[in-house]
Amino acid sequence: MKILFLYPPGTWIFGEQRVPHGPYAPPMGILYLSKILEQNGHNIEVIDFCAEPLEEKN
Numbered sequence: 001m002k003i004l005f006l007y008p009p010g011t012w013i014f015g016e017q018r019v020p021h022g023p024y025a026p027p028m029g030i031l032y033l034s035k036i037l038e039q040n041g042h043n044i045e046v047i048d049f050c051a052e053p054l055e056e057k058n
Contacts, residue, residue, distance in 0.1 A: 003037060005030045007048040026051070 007027040027048060034044040 002043045003034075003045070005034060005044070005046045007046070007050065009049045 005027075007030055027046075030046055034046050038044045
């Protein structure tokens, strides 16, 4: 089975402080799930829009 995980850009809000996502904080939960699924024979792709800029194409 082919599975695509998308990690969208955005900001976290901790109380009054806004913390933007960055390439230095990878989505570990998605990566753990992808590895388990991959080990069970699935075809996995992860796109992290915080590490790879989103390019809109017309």
